[in-house]
Amino acid sequence: MGMSQFDPSAEHRRAWNEGAKIGPKRPLTQKQIWAIRFYLDREQRVRDRALFDLAIDSKLRRCDLVELKISDLMAGTEIRNRASITQRKTGRPVQFKLAVDARNSLIAWLARRGGSPNAYVFPSREDRTKHLSTRQYARLVDEWVTSIGLQRQEYGTHSMRRTKVAMIYKATGNLRAIQILLGHSKIENAVRYLGVDIEDALSLSEQTEI
Template sequence: MVSSNKKNHSGVKKPFRLEEIWRIRTRLEIENSLMQLALLNLAIDSKLRASDLLPLRVCDILSQERMFARVKLIQQETDVKVQFEVTARTQQSLMKWIFVADLKTSDYLFPSLRRNEQPISYSYYRSLVRSWASNIGLDPNLYGTHSMRRTKATLVYAKTKDIRAVQLLLGHTRVDNTIRYLGVELENVLILSESTDC
């Protein structure tokens, strides 16, 4: 039998809200955590699963010391091509991290400190996301690597209500996957219900 405590913490992880992202960014900037700041920014911009984000190499986002504004990638899990933006803020944090870490074009963007020629692990990435949540007073059990994938997608949807755009950004093959992923139907029903005065 699954304990109620465990049941509450499993399942879909929450996206971060915009103000929470800014609080995390500010904290990482104050702490001068260049790698974590670059990882946070790229994870939000790319909306990639950990399996696609962590294996990225410097050459995937940079050529002749020039950062790409857009990157194309074939997702490992679905074999579907996606394209994502690298905003000016993310470019700046990545350039700073690459320079300070003295990364070569063939190096992983986020190399493991413990394992040679390997990127940081999924479990380490997950622990970072949970610590970001915890450090700003959120319940870390409600956040994980998919929180990073969902954050910008939910912000785009909230601003545009364009489910097709979000589907393309996430590289989903079916729109109903995107609807389920964002929890759109439930959210819309709750908003309608709240605004209905009986």
């Protein structure tokens, strides 16, 4: 049950998101990625290193990331170079490539984790038949970014999803590629997601000579 805005007691009640930053979360830089990896390796957090690397490479929404099963990432005893899943939000398939860092960290984690192909890659601590919750994943992201001195208000689970595509867009300016990688149905969605604005467009134009 919620509290009605017309209740007298609601007059001085603080909003649940008071003080929170509204809007897109910032992507990580390459230097920040290395710093988080160094922190996780130093603390011997094998699961978190695999989760972090997979989040960056897959560019998946958090609901799809935590629901990944071992069979989604493995072919026999090997980690797939490329994986494909159907997104829960859109029902559309999306593919992603796993780089060497991600494959190595996943191998290390799954060797410890064990489990059948139908088991979740990242199980819940309370019930290993269930997957890690999106809320717990968000808490982990907060911990990762604050461990290297970043402000948690500026970053979140969408930072993990945006990081690699932001780098690709900066290097290529190819919005169609970003649309495909994110699994967006319309290129306009990719534009809004990246926060592409008039300055980005002008910068790309200035770099193009005819």
